[in-house]
Every structure is written in C-alpha cells, then in structure tokens.
Amino acid sequence: MSILGVGKSGLLAAQVGLATTGHNIANANVEGYHRQVVIQGNSLPEASGGYFVGTGTEVVTIQRQYDDFLSKQLLGAEARAAEQNGYYSQISQVDNLLADSTSGLSPALQDFFKGVQDAASNPATDASRSAMLSTANTLSARFQTMSDRLSEIGEGVNAQIKTTVAEVNSFAAQIGKLNNDIAGLSSDTSAMPNDLMDQRDHLITELNKLVKVTVADGANSTLTVSIGSGQPLVIGNRNFELATGTSLTDVSRITIGYKAGDKVSELPESALQGGGALGGLLSFRSGALDEAQNKLGQVAAGLAASFNAQHALGQDRNGAMGGQFFEDVKAYVGMDARNSSLSTATITGVVKDATALTTSNYDLNYDGANFVLTRQSDGQSTVINPFPQTEPQMIDGVEYSITGTPQTGDHFEIRPTFAAASGFNVALSDVSKIALAAPISTNTPLSNTGNGKISVGSVDDAYLDPANTLNGTVTLTYDKDTGTLSGFPAAQDVVVTGVDGTSTTYPAGTATIPYAEGDKFNFGGINVAITGTPGDNDTFSITGPNAGGTKDNRNGALLADLQSKNILNGGQTTFQSSYASMVNFVGNKAREAQIGGLAADAAATQAKNAHESVVGVNLDEEAANLLRYQQAYQAAGKMMQIASQLFDVLVSLGR
Template sequence: MSSLLSIGKSGLLAAQVGLSTTGNNITNANTPGYNRQVAIQGDTGTQYQGFGYVGSGTEIQAVRRYYDNFLATSLRNAEANQASLDAYNGQISQIDNLLADPTAGLSPALQDFFSGVQDATASPASAAARQSLLSNAQSLASRFQAMSARLTEISSGVNTTIVSNVNEINSYATQIASINNTIAGLTTDQAAPNDLLDKRDQMLTELNKLVKVTVTPGDNNMLNVQFGTGQPLVVGNKPFQLATSTSPTDVSRVTIGYQSTNGTAFSELPDSVFTGGQLGGLMEFRDGAMDKAQNALGQVAASLATAFNAQHVLGQDQNGDLGTNFFNPIQAYVGTNSHNSPASTASVTATVTDASALTASDYSVDFDGTNFNVTRKSDGKVTQINPFPQTTPQVIDGVAYSISGTPATKDNFLVRPTYNAASSLSVAITDTTKIALAAPISTAAPTANAGNGKITAGTVDANYLTPGNQITSTSTLTFDKASGTLSGFPAGQDVTVTVNGAPTVYPAGTPVPYTDGANISFGGVNFAISGTPADQDTFTIGPNTSGVGDSRNGALLAGLQTKNVMNNGTATFQTSYAQMVNFVGTKAREAQISSTAADASVKQATDAQQSVSGVNLDEEAANLLRYQQAYQASGKVMQVASQLFDTLLSIGS
C-alpha cells in the first residue's frame, strides 16, 4: 500500500510542478524576453518483484526553458540592423528637409544674389542698384550661416546621443557582468536559474540595439560580450567601460574609447568598430552624410567667395582703384593634436585660393621626422610639402598651406578646408563705391585710322595684379604695313600672341606680327585686333579714367553664375549644390527603404524565435487541463491506496 501511496504522491507532486510551470508561462506571456518553460518528467525507476519489474512513480527531472541560440542571435542581428537604420534615418531626414526646402534652401538666395549682380551691371552708375547688390550678398551670407548653424545643431545632437548611448552601454555591461556572476553561483550540473538567464538575454537584446555585439559562451554558464572587431565589453564577471572624449584635432566631434580603471588614460577607438545598433547608425551618419553635407555646403561657399573675389579684384571701382575682396577670405579649419610633443612649435594655416581645384575632402597633415605629408582623406592621396622649411605657401587642391615653427615627429594636424566655410562667409565691402564693376583698362581705335581694324574692349587676368604690370599711362600700338607688324607695346613686357589656341611669345621690344583676330596679351592685359588696318593705323591701350558707367567686370562677375567654376571646371555653384541635395535625398530615400525592409526582417526573426521560445496561450491552456487531470488522477490513486489500507486494518481487527 505504501508503494501505491508513494506512486500517487509522486504523480501528485509532478502534476503540481507542471501546473506551476504552465501557470508561470501564462502569467509571463507578455513579459519581454521571457522564454517558455516546460517541466521535464521521468520515472523514478522500477523494482524487481520476482514476477517482473514494478514502477515506483515519477519525478521532475528539470524545468527546461525553450531557447534556440541560433534564432536568438538572428533576432538580435536583425534588431541591431533595424536600430542602426532607424537612427540613421532619423538624422538624415533632418538634413534632407533642410536642404530641399524650396524657400529656406540655398538656391533662392543664390539666384537673388546674382540677380543683384546683373541689375548692378545693367546700371553701374546707380547707387540703388549697388546697394541692392550688397543687401543680396549679405542675405546670401546669412543664408549660408543659418544652414551651417542648423547642420552644427544636428551634429551637436548626434554628439549628445553618442554620449548617452555610451553611458547606457556601460550600464548594461556592468549589469551583465554582475548577473553573469550570479548565474555562475546558482548553476548546477542539473539546473540553471531560468529567470536570470532570461533576464540576461533581455539585457543583451537591449545592449545589441545600442551597438551590435557578439556573444560567446564562457566558463560556468557565463557569457562573453564583444563588439566591432573583437573589442571586449564583458568577459565573465568583468565589465570593460567605454568613455567619450573630445577629438584632439576637432573640438566639435566626440570620440569613443576605453577608459582606464583610474580614469586617467583614454584610448581612442576608430569609428569603424562601432557597427549596428543606434551607435553604429549615428557613426555612419556622422562620418558619411553629415560630414559630406557640411563640407559640400562649405565648398559652395568657399568656391563662391574665392571665385567672386578673384574676378572682383580685377575690376575697377567708382573711385578709379582696383577692386578689393568682395567677400572675406575663407580660412580652413585647422585642428592640432594635443598629444604632440611639448617641444613642438609647429603651426599650420590654410587658406582657400582656387575655387576650381577645391574639394569637399578633409586632410591630415603629418610630420614623419623629415617631411610634412598632406593626405587627402577621401582617397588617401599623399602630397609632400616641398620644400620645407617653406619659402612660399604650397597650394594643394586649391588650398594654400603655410607651415611655420619647429615640428616634432608624429606632429599631426587636421585640415578641413570647407567645414567652417559656410558659417564664416561674410561680405567684406560696405561702401557701394568699392564695388568694382568696371575694367581697369581702356582700348580704342582712333577714328582717323584709314583701315577697318578694330580692337576689343580688353580684359585683364590675375597676372595684371603683379606689381609693375598695372597700366598707368596710355600705350599706342602702330601697324606697319610693310612688315605686317605691330609696335609700341610697353617697354619690358613680353607679348604673347595666341592663334587657334597656340601661343607664341615675343620678347619685349620685338615687333609683333599682326594676325587678324589673334588674341594678344602682355602683363595680364588681354585683347584682340581684327580687320585690315592701314599703314600707320594706331590702337591705344591705357588706364580706364572714366569708368563710372563701365560694367565690363560686372558682366564677368554675373557670368560666374553659369560658369563651370567648381570641381575642376565641371560644375556651377547651383549644380554643385543640387548634387549635394540629390546625394542627401538619395541617402534619405535609401534609409527609408532599408528601414522598411529591416522592420520586415525583425518581424520574421521574431516570429521564428517566438515559435520556439514564445508562450502559446492555447497550448498552455491545454497543458493546464492536462496537468489538472493528472493531479486529480494522482489524488485518486492516493485515495484508493488509503481505502485499501483501511480495509486491511478492518480485516485485522
């Protein structure tokens, strides 16, 4: 009887554990990270009774949680990708909205500015037209500054989020290391603390949404957590703490690295190791679309200022003086690595000088102990500063580098030629009479000439600014029919004659052969004579002494709007800006599409994982009835055993 009673009791206890496990599943059906559990039941062995073996009951061998590591890892990877794309999409959409705004964007301000140049060119003597040009220029500069400020604001928000994410990552790393230690202490050969395992997995899920991690098994049921290319975050019960710091070469940028235990040393990690999760999306956005948008906007600003200044200084203002810079020169941002040798006194300055050669790339300037090397970060091209020490600034990609002081090995500088250009663009001229719309030279063919030779109005180029080349008196060119040459050019000036694109240089004082329509230049002055001049016909070239109504330089300034000034003469200001808007718009659209696809991947991965680990309430309801019936049946067994025992006692009495 005692055997039958024991058997019933074991079944009762087993059913009770099954009911508890099923009830726990039902109540935790909506608990994040919960994996369904099942009571694993087995017999307690049999006993030989002479005629055969008789069972002795049942027992609960384990309460197992249904967990598939492959499915869980797949879900974590999908969620990391989703979090990365959501973070990227949320940031790039802000830039897309900023640049594509038809009223607040750059295109209307550029159009208004060049419309002002055209109006002033049409009425060069009008003070009102000149003032309107200055107002439009100041509005354009303000638009550049406002857009740059908004991009800087977005960048600052990214920095704040990066710092917040790093703090959260550290918190999860500490918690995972702690729970690792607890799980190791509670794990036996027969059982593991399922609730703590679920809690740890949920922590890993949340951590993985911040930065994609790799999880590997450790000793005694602990887990090791790495990110990137194997950088440790948790090893057993030891967490590794990340920290943020300001970049030594760019105060506007937050960097991430390991912090030493005592907090005195910071070891910076490359951005490329942070992939997946919110942090990976932010890094990809910052190092890609954010930097490109800021640099590309600055490239337009710097190119506009440089090209407009280059033409403006070749003109003549209403006071008869050569033009000055219309916009203030663009100085490149230069960041110095604070870890340079204290003995180093090296200093780098960089000024944008050539709008056509200017790129939107950043540059690294490094001293190897012998030479300074300038590395273009967009493609790794290296240009050596030669000679060093310098005698004159060296121009690389439209930027003049000036290096002074005594360098030390491993000195490092970050040069961002266009990064701050939009924010620093400003108008240098405040006096309308200083706007140089006229040309500084004047040409003429006297009416007394017997032939029909004509001379163009003439232009000047950058060589005209060289000291000694400016025309201060009138030169008279005389045509000699017998020799077919022109003479009378300024003394000491070589003359270049270009016919069908082929230049020929004639030394100073040498008669110059006349070719109908050929371009003639000397000392930065360019003109052409065409037609058939008669013997001793003359042509004059002199300073422009009555240029109030002249707008030849104004026409050249207005022509910059449609001239391929940027990207080595392949793009206008408008098309370059449009390319930037198109790039950001394309990236934003790609992010939206990828985000939608990522949502679908997460759903599929979740469904697959939940099919194994999720709680099915219908199934649990059925189990509840099954265990209830088993409990009742076991109770009936015990009742029968009790009745049989009572019968035996009554027989004995």
C-alpha cells in the first residue's frame, strides 16, 4: 500500500474516532446510554523483499461498554428498592389510619365501655341507657369508617395493579420489537446496533422497576426476559401479554394472569412477588392489608359475639330475656366461579364464639361425599359432619349452615373476619330492651337461724334452654343432721364445686346434696354459692324471672367487665390489646419497609455508581479523546499531503 493509502486509513480511523467521541458527548445525559469505544486494528502488512511493510489501520468495531455482572447487580438492587418503596407507600396509609389517637378505634372502644359502665351504674334511667346506645352507634360507625378506608386502599391497589400491568405490556411489546430489529441488524457479530441495544436495556431497566426481571441471552443477539419467579414475558420477537381479572372467589380483588384470547390464565400472587413496584403492591395486599382487615374484623366480630352472648343472659326492663344488642356478624363466603352450574349449595357462617375465632381464611371443598373446611394458615382440616346437616356446626368460632345440593369439586373461600367491621351494626333502638339486670334473684330469709348466706347468683348459656329457664322459685332447704341441701330441680344435674376447686356432679333426681361452706352450685344454667353455716331447716330461694329488677345492674356489670376480659385469640387478649397488637403489627411492618427502603435505595445507588463507572460517559475523558483523535486526524492529513508532494516530484522527474 502507498503512503497515501496509509494516510487515508489513518484519516478515516481518526474520523470514526472523532464521530464516536462526539456521539458519546452528545448522549452523556441520555438515560440508559452506554459509552462507545472505537476498536482499531492494523491492516495486513505487505511483503516487500525480506520484510513486511505496514499498510495502515482499520476500525475493527465500535464497542459498547457493557458489564453483564454489574448490569444484573443493578437490576436486582433497583427491583428491591422499587418493591420496598412501593410497599411502604401503601402500608404507611394503613399505619396512619390505625394509629391516629383521635380517629382510631381505641377512643371509640373506651367511650363505648364507659357508656356501658354508666348505664350499669344507673340502670333505671333512660338517659344512661340512651347514652350507652349512642356510644354503641358511634363505635359501629367507627368500625365501618375504618373498614371503608381499608377497602379504599385496596381499591387503590387494584387501580395501580391495572396501570402497572398495562405498562408492563407496553414495555414487553417494545422489547420484542427491538429484539426483532437487533436480530436483523446484527448478522455480523462484529458490528452491533449499539444504540438499539441501549434502548432495549433501558426498557428492561424501566420494566424491572415495575416487576422483577430476569434476563438471558437468546439467539441472534436477542434477549429472553422473564418476570417474577420465572414467568416468560419476551422470547425473541414474541412478547406474552398479561391481563387483569377478578379473583375466582372475590370480585373486588384484582388478579393478574396471561391473556389467551378472551380468557385470562390466573397466576398466583407469589409468582410476581420478590421485586418491583408490582411485587410490593401484591406483597402489601396479601400481607399487611389482608391482615389488618382480618384483625380489625376479629375485634368487631369478637365484640359483637361476646357482647351478644352476655346480653342474652340478662333481663331487660320489661322482664324479658335480653335479645341481640349487635347484629350477628356473618362470614364472607366467596363461591368459586368455576363451580358447576348444577350446584345449588349455599353456605352461611355466623360468628358465635369470640374465643375460638381466628384471623385465618378458609377453603371449603366438596369431595362428592363431604364438605371439608381447611384453615389456610396451617392447613388444618375439619369435616362438616354429618352432611346433610341436622344442625349448624361450629368450627373455630363460626357456626356453619349448608343448604342446597352441591356438586363434586365445589369450592368456596370463607373469610370469617374480613368483612366483619363493615357489618358491625347495633341491633337495638329501644332503650328498655337493654338487658342490664340478671334474670334471677336470690334471697336469704331473715327467719333463718344460722349465718348462711346465698350469693346474688348468675346464669350461663345453659339457662337459655327453655327447659332450664326458671319461671317460679326454687327453695333449697338445709338439713343440719345430714349436712345436706334439698329442693334442687328433679330434672337437672347439680354440679358442686368446693373451695379447693374440685367438682362433683350429682345426677338429676338426687334428693339431697352434701354441703360444705363456700360450695358453689350449678344447675340448669343457674350459678349460686352459699357461705357460712346454715341452721337446721334454713332455706335459700332462687326466683326467676327477676320481677321488679329495674334497678338490678348485675348483667350490666358483666357487660362492662368484657372490656378487661381476655376473650380473643383463645382467651389470651382483650379487645383493646388485640387492636393494639394490630396497630403494633402494622407499625412494625411500616418501619421495616421504611428502613428496608432506605437500605435498598443505598444499595441501588452503589450499584448504579459501579455500573456507571464502566458504562457512563466521562466528559473529561472524552475531551482528551477529542484532542487525541484530532491530532491523529491532522497527522494522517499531513501524511497524505506529503504523499501528494512526493507524487508531484516523481511526476516532474519524468518530464
């Protein structure tokens, strides 16, 4: 090659270098741009005698600066940061709602039980009874308001899920198109469409902030993109479309799946968790939000059930047994949309036992012979037996009734406490029907010769059996010679509990029952205790109903005692402490998310800095490259000038 050709090759190489450096400078502030570097190589030398003469240079390729390890590290860090920040933005709303000292549940609970205590202190006055009903209605409104706010947050999550899925589909379509373009332009692997690859990587980065992304190399310089736990989204030039639908058992809950025609194949929520804003939304909804709704509902349902149970054991001002103070709380029952159209099965669940109530959701499945209720929290199963039912069956505090004809494979999701707060309502409006009195009264006649005394007495659930409800007077007579009591109802067992806590059951019809000082007696749901030493033929009477008991507050006192009684979670917590536990749970989760978000942001910043140190444009370095390529360009130009002059000399010599 002539000197002119060598100079020309250097000139062209320097020109490419100048253009590439200028391209780097122009795109220094473009998000996702990777610095490009000109890779030069020497041209093949020509043999000349016993040596080889160089023929100049050539541009081998324009290399895009890229580090696979740093890029994947950055994707992981940004996905975690997006998930933590998305989770925190949601849970902070719940935290603020529950912890508010004025609009939270605690003040309303305290006011309600203060109203109960005031009514118990003044059972004969309408004013105190009206105040009690007013605080009950305020408590009901507070439960419903909080439930509505949690539902609004859930609806907001649904809206964000829909928006995010639409964005994911848009990114997937663009990545698939770029895969197709890049594959068509990169048949020669030494010449890659760097700018298109930058655009594709930038789209993947933005997609990764929405949902965790896993990237693998495909054929012809394409990339295979998977999301979540490995669900394919883009393969080559083909992208799979996601779609939103409604849960099979809850139309208010948005789900995500693959779109196939006009159908959506639902994905489990866990498949899309683990990173990205979408993962944060799903983790929040299935974790903190569901838990908060269930725990709030547990307090509401537990309070309604326990208060109703105690209220039923009292006597109102009209002399009747207490009715429902709060409306029954019904479990949410979601019928699976895939159930047979031939099925007529109807499931109802009413919360009856606050102590046994859990915050878990349940699956109810019919296997062709039996309904099986499975607790989702631990997988424990209970068979509805018998089926068809002869009476409702109580499981974990919920009374289940099943009617109709089921079909094999029928499935229902039961959420006992999920909607309990929204369904918390006061059933009474007549103050005279508030049962503050006990339905029985006791008496120790002044004519007794001993110092024995009978307690004021109380009743339990068994008293509500019509066969046990007392309508008259039971008179117990003490026989000093035998040390026994007689006069107990002939049709009822008598359970005697001594001061040492040991109990003895005497079958119905036992004529005389031994007595020791301090013994407690239970028969037909009536509970009394006798203390002291009765005289021979001393009597003690128990009368029902409690005629003239308008000033009696014994049941009112028991209703007020529910505030400090351990009822929920197997008799381990009070209503107030259970709510406080829920507030603490959400607060801890919010704090964890806040701290986790800060740590994730710091990790993402570090990963980005490490990534930018390799792929980013350094303007100082590019300025130096401009000078270097300028000098090379000028030197190559000078070489061509000299070559031209030499050629002119040779031409002139031949003239």
